[in-house]
Amino acid sequence: MPDVPETTRISQYAPAEQRAASEVPAASGFPGLITRENEPQNLEFPFPSLAGRLTPTSQFYIRSHFPIPDLSVEGWRLTINGAVEHELTLTYDELRQLPATTVSATLECAGNGRARLAPKPKGLLWEQGAVGNAEWTGVPLTVLLARAGVKAEAIEVVFEGADRGEINEDPKSPGAIHFARSLPLAKAQQGEVLVVYAMNGQPLPPEHGFPVRLVVPGWYGMASIKWLTTITVSTVPFDGYWQTIEYAYWQRTQGHPTMTPVAEMQVKAEIARPMLHEALAAGVPYRVHGAAWTGEGAIAKVEVSTDGGGTWQPATLLEQDVPFTWRLWEYHWAPAAAGRHKLLARATDEQGQTQPLEHSKDRRTYMINRVASVEVLVQ
Amino acid sequence: MPDVPETTRISQYAPAEQRAASEVPAASGFPGLITRENEPQNLEFPFPSLAGRLTPTSQFYIRSHFPIPDLSVEGWRLTINGAVEHELTLTYDELRQLPATTVSATLECAGNGRARLAPKPKGLLWEQGAVGNAEWTGVPLTVLLARAGVKAEAIEVVFEGADRGEINEDPKSPGAIHFARSLPLAKAQQGEVLVVYAMNGQPLPPEHGFPVRLVVPGWYGMASIKWLTTITVSTVPFDGYWQTIEYAYWQRTQGHPTMTPVAEMQVKAEIARPMLHEALAAGVPYRVHGAAWTGEGAIAKVEVSTDGGGTWQPATLLEQDVPFTWRLWEYHWAPAAAGRHKLLARATDEQGQTQPLEHSKDRRTYMINRVASVEVLVQ
Numbered sequence: 001m002p003d004v005p006e007t008t009r010i011s012q013y014a015p016a017e018q019r020a021a022s023e024v025p026a027a028s029g030f031p032g033l034i035t036r037e038n039e040p041q042n043l044e045f046p047f048p049s050l051a052g053r054l055t056p057t058s059q060f061y062i063r064s065h066f067p068i069p070d071l072s073v074e075g076w077r078l079t080i081n082g083a084v085e086h087e088l089t090l091t092y093d094e095l096r097q098l099p100a101t102t103v104s105a106t107l108e109c110a111g112n113g114r115a116r117l118a119p120k121p122k123g124l125l126w127e128q129g130a131v132g133n134a135e136w137t138g139v140p141l142t143v144l145l146a147r148a149g150v151k152a153e154a155i156e157v158v159f160e161g162a163d164r165g166e167i168n169e170d171p172k173s174p175g176a177i178h179f180a181r182s183l184p185l186a187k188a189q190q191g192e193v194l195v196v197y198a199m200n201g202q203p204l205p206p207e208h209g210f211p212v213r214l215v216v217p218g219w220y221g222m223a224s225i226k227w228l229t230t231i232t233v234s235t236v237p238f239d240g241y242w243q244t245i246e247y248a249y250w251q252r253t254q255g256h257p258t259m260t261p262v263a264e265m266q267v268k269a270e271i272a273r274p275m276l277h278e279a280l281a282a283g284v285p286y287r288v289h290g291a292a293w294t295g296e297g298a299i300a301k302v303e304v305s306t307d308g309g310g311t312w313q314p315a316t317l318l319e320q321d322v323p324f325t326w327r328l329w330e331y332h333w334a335p336a337a338a339g340r341h342k343l344l345a346r347a348t349d350e351q352g353q354t355q356p357l358e359h360s361k362d363r364r365t366y367m368i369n370r371v372a373s374v375e376v377l378v379q
Numbered sequence: 380m381p382d383v384p385e386t387t388r389i390s391q392y393a394p395a396e397q398r399a400a401s402e403v404p405a406a407s408g409f410p411g412l413i414t415r416e417n418e419p420q421n422l423e424f425p426f427p428s429l430a431g432r433l434t435p436t437s438q439f440y441i442r443s444h445f446p447i448p449d450l451s452v453e454g455w456r457l458t459i460n461g462a463v464e465h466e467l468t469l470t471y472d473e474l475r476q477l478p479a480t481t482v483s484a485t486l487e488c489a490g491n492g493r494a495r496l497a498p499k500p501k502g503l504l505w506e507q508g509a510v511g512n513a514e515w516t517g518v519p520l521t522v523l524l525a526r527a528g529v530k531a532e533a534i535e536v537v538f539e540g541a542d543r544g545e546i547n548e549d550p551k552s553p554g555a556i557h558f559a560r561s562l563p564l565a566k567a568q569q570g571e572v573l574v575v576y577a578m579n580g581q582p583l584p585p586e587h588g589f590p591v592r593l594v595v596p597g598w599y600g601m602a603s604i605k606w607l608t609t610i611t612v613s614t615v616p617f618d619g620y621w622q623t624i625e626y627a628y629w630q631r632t633q634g635h636p637t638m639t640p641v642a643e644m645q646v647k648a649e650i651a652r653p654m655l656h657e658a659l660a661a662g663v664p665y666r667v668h669g670a671a672w673t674g675e676g677a678i679a680k681v682e683v684s685t686d687g688g689g690t691w692q693p694a695t696l697l698e699q700d701v702p703f704t705w706r707l708w709e710y711h712w713a714p715a716a717a718g719r720h721k722l723l724a725r726a727t728d729e730q731g732q733t734q735p736l737e738h739s740k741d742r743r744t745y746m747i748n749r750v751a752s753v754e755v756l757v758q
Contacts (some may be wrong), residue, residue: 058656
């Protein structure tokens, strides 16, 4: 068995079970989830409740495409097949005996922010809380790929979950399908990509992929296949439903729109407080705060405007940077004048990428990172 | 001018401006609104924040069908026409000089609860907070009707708002229309129906109908026409878009479904806390609480089940009954066993009406008062 590969970009956080109980962030404000759809369950973290860097598991957003599959530790198997030297089938116990690591990673649904688009789009209307940050413990995918032996001609790795169903609403539906998606081999071989069995130090709950899921730090959540059962190394591009009809966007190549699977998260700052239409007192200092994240880079700065974008002031980035992990930020504001005020926040990452003011239609209803604004009432 | 008619069912609350500041309920927990649609603005009260009987104006749910019309006190006029002896046109100042009263009334959107239906319905996916309770100050509609002189053959009164637009999504759309709806004459002549210019003691904000709106206590919110400009007394039934294609349901007459405008609110209890997926501690007492309301009657009891409906215990109704106003309730629970628990609450009104366990398809996606359930995690 090969050694665990280098995972130099992996979190310095201690796994949750090694921390004192008092360090685990308490649920605050709104200690549950907001329903966006009941069946299948699609529930949103109430983002104004943001109280710490780690999202409590019970408040981590839930994105389901189908009913939660009824899996057991005993019955579960993971198959690794396709363009490999040795096809593998692992039991849960065998997986647990492999070298493991813990990564802190922020996952955001590719449709987060959709409720703020106009006109009202199709799809789940997430506002700002289809995002969360957790510590994920599992076996690096590279360990499994090395054991199976990836053939030289491989270009992608396809991941399939046990969740399955008909897509009745969509006339382009291919019938009953499993959720499945691929990664380019280069991303699949990054040390941070994990085959995960624990979240915040506890076994995965059913809604987060029990017993085992993929976690792809830096990418939108649709890549982190839950209820993972099959890993297929492929020598051809995978053009499945979930990276063509859904979770794909238009990239322009010499003016021609080209269907492209949604992949890396886009740089984004969200305001937790004040909340939309929150009433503030004139002259009383107020702590504007939130979180900012990006894909595979780091957040360089967050700026805040309290005059609808006329002027911008730097916010303070809190704690130190942790790869793949959102950065909390704050800005102290004393609203002077009564009336309605529009607050904005925008993040810039180390590559100089920042947020647009408008959402591009080429992105369809994904990758929504236009500058957020919050209207508040100062009294 | 006639006297103000009897309004014996009107709130005993003091108007907000007569109360001490300390009595005005503070926003708590989640002090703003949840976006369900951005343009037009459709924003939901975060129901787990429920902290008092009066909903702060800044947290009152916002239901808009079209952009907010840009109206001024100076330019606004109210016309009363149709089957009347004297057609009237009033300025804002003239309206303000008429005898006024204040009514406490709970308004609920007819689609509140839609996010919990499955499969995901069309329409705005409200969860539980498209409801609020406020004090409304204005001129009883009966005062205006008496001044105009309702003719004997009148059967309905039609109300039109200044809000207007195309209904593009709906192939049955009649083109660009104003929001308009009618009341049967009998309801229009109840003393609690007000032509309102103040909410919680302050002038109406733009999103709640500035400068003047109708408030129809006991009925779902769609009857309380915002940005009111025209009142037309009619001798024929009004079958407008908003009480046929939308805001209508199927009543069975000898087995035949008959299109019926949505009208009186249905009896309902909602749980504010715990919130969906809230984590509770085993053995630690917890205050389950919420609100219950009905149409034109009073709440008689609220019951709570902590075992998914197997057994029911009475909740305590708080304060005294106020007509047309929700009743807060609480139930003290000490969750004994760790695991997932399903809490239910159901209300019964004085007429013995209670909540169904399932939503009837005949109601389409309106009047959703099936028993609410909240799954919590006991640890």
